Amino acid sequence: MKPRRFIRRFIFLIFGLALFLFVLVQAWFYVQVWQLRTHNPQTTAFMRERLELIRAVNPKAKLDYHWVDYAAIASIAKRAVVASEDDRFMDHHGFDWTGIQDAFEKNLAEGEFAAGGSTISQQLARNLFLSPNKNLWRKGEEAIITVMLETTLGKRRILELYLNVVRQSRATKTHPRRRRAYELFAHTAPIKRPKGITLK
Known part of the structure; x- marks a missing residue:
């Protein structure tokens, strides 16, 4: 030859x-997403990674994770989370191009990666299956999984999953709107009702 x-x-x-x-x-990945139509995730990639980090210091650490059904979550809590994280959630199909453009312009102006422009669906894809590491492969895979989520699950199910698996890790952030939304979800604090978001 x-x-x-x-x-x-x-x-x-x-x-x-x-x-x-x-x-x-x-x-x-698609099989895992398809199963989310009727099954709630027991853990996520982010949960497992963070638990490993914690166990490096405390080997006896356990995951404290409790599922809350969509109907049991206050409507105002859902609106608050959408308002703070992705106010065009009900209108886009997984990608908020306006938000991406705004984030790009902000990053360009500040000369650093200060804003990501990720939607609720993108954040969910990342938390469920991927790692926090920022690289081209992860962003590409995140986009593919986001399309899977949007085409396989409805907005209601995506938001239910987000509130349960992403909110817990975001509760430790210092952003006041995110922290306030988490407090609402946990039924510990009142908040004014955001306008223009129709969720039940």
């Missing part, structure tokens, strides 16, 4: 194998 032909076949084989593995990984 001629060297050039061998090299071409080798490259084709590597490319085919990489494509097969890529499709296999996406199929696995």
Whole structure:
């Protein structure tokens, strides 16, 4: 066999194998997303990673995670979270292009990565399956999973999942609107009703 032909076949084989593995990984993610239609997640990628970090200091640490059904969450809490995290949540299909543009312009003006422009669906995809590390692969996979979530689950289910699996990690943030929204979710503090968001 001629060297050039061998090299071409080798490259084709590597490319085919990489494509097969890529499709296999996406199929696995899709099965996991499909199961979320009727099953609540027991843990998330973020929860597991943070638990490992905590166990490095306290080996006996356990995950304190309690699911709350959508109907049991106060409507005003849902509105508050949407208002603080993704006020165009009900209008977009997973990606808020206006928000992305605003974040890009802000980052450009400040000369650093100060804003991400991620929607609730994108944050959910990242928390459920990926790591906090910022790189092109993760952003690409996050986009693919976001499309899966939006096409497989309804907005109500996406928000229910977000409130349960993302809110707990966000509660420790110092952003006042996020902290206030979390307090609302936990039924510990009142807040004025945000306008223009129709959720039940």
